[in-house]
Amino acid sequence: MIELHYGPGACSFVPHAGLEVVKAATGQEFVAHAVKLHKGEQRTPEYLALNPNGQVPTLVVDGKPLTQIVAICDWLDRRFPQAALLPADTWARAQAMSRFAWMNNTVHPTFTHVFMPERFTDDASAQAAIKASAIAQYRGYLGRIEQWAIEAGEGFLLGDRLSFLDIYALTLLRWGGFAGIDPESLPRLWAHVQRVAQVPPVAAAIERERLKLNVYRRD
Numbered sequence: 697m698i699e700l701h702y703g704p705g706a707c708s709f710v711p712h713a714g715l716e717v718v719k720a721a722t723g724q725e726f727v728a729h730a731v732k733l734h735k736g737e738q739r740t741p742e743y744l745a746l747n748p749n750g751q752v753p754t755l756v757v758d759g760k761p762l763t764q765i766v767a768i769c770d771w772l773d774r775r776f777p778q779a780a781l782l783p784a785d786t787w788a789r790a791q792a793m794s795r796f797a798w799m800n801n802t803v804h805p806t807f808t809h810v811f812m813p814e815r816f817t818d819d820a821s822a823q824a825a826i827k828a829s830a831i832a833q834y835r836g837y838l839g840r841i842e843q844w845a846i847e848a849g850e851g852f853l854l855g856d857r858l859s860f861l862d863i864y865a866l867t868l869l870r871w872g873g874f875a876g877i878d879p880e881s882l883p884r885l886w887a888h889v890q891r892v893a894q895v896p897p898v899a900a901a902i903e904r905e906r907l908k909l910n911v912y913r914r915d
């Protein structure tokens with residue numbers, strides 16, 4: 697049995713949509729458990745027993761938890777290669793993992809500085825400075841991901857198959873809206889993400905999480 701603990705709109709969307717792709721390709725079902733991050737459900741003793749970091753996502757396979765997006769997605773791809781969510785060729789896979797790791801260890805934590813600057817200092821004016829600088833950095837990173845979309849043309853980021861990178865790109869561009877970054881200011885990435893959102897398994901995950909793709913609003 698496969699279970700996923702996810703937070704609606706959070707980074708757990710990456711394995712969530714991946715599980716929908718696996719289901720479409722293989723028929724493998726999964727159980728999705730929503731964790732309300734704004735209510736602190738990730739810090740209950742029961743959840744911390746699964747994921748001591750108090751974060752989503754957590755995948756639970758036959759009762760055994762697995763944490764960290766990159767590890768979860770690597771397992772999903774190796775367990776269900778029919779879904780082809782990462783390249784099979786060794787070098788192409790390593791290149792894909794290089795981009796995937798960068799999204800997870802650089803772009804994603806930069807957004808944490810935008811969304812939760814209070815985690816980094818108690819000083820309110822320093823929080824504002826952290827947030828402003830993180831937004832500028834984040835905008836630059838989205839520009840690099842847009843360059844990948846431009847190189848991909850009408851295809852997906854890794855060629856003709858949807859991969860975890862496309863799903864992460866959707867998640868990160870969507871978050872940009874919360875940071876005051878208009879997705880239309882990155883038109884090629886926005887067009888790419890809108891196409892990715894229409895792939896039926898991705899659309900199914902969007903529906904379960906009740907996500908609005910464009911959350912940008914001018915403050």
Ligand SMILES: N[C@@H](CCC(=O)N[C@@H](CS)C(=O)NCC(=O)O)C(=O)O
Pocket residue numbers: 703706707708733738750751752753763764765766800
């Ligand atoms: N490196 C972790 C990052 C996970 C992460 O940052 N999760 C966020 C949501 S996007 C979270 O659960 N935040 C809740 C909290 O920190 O209280 C991974 O790859 O799984």
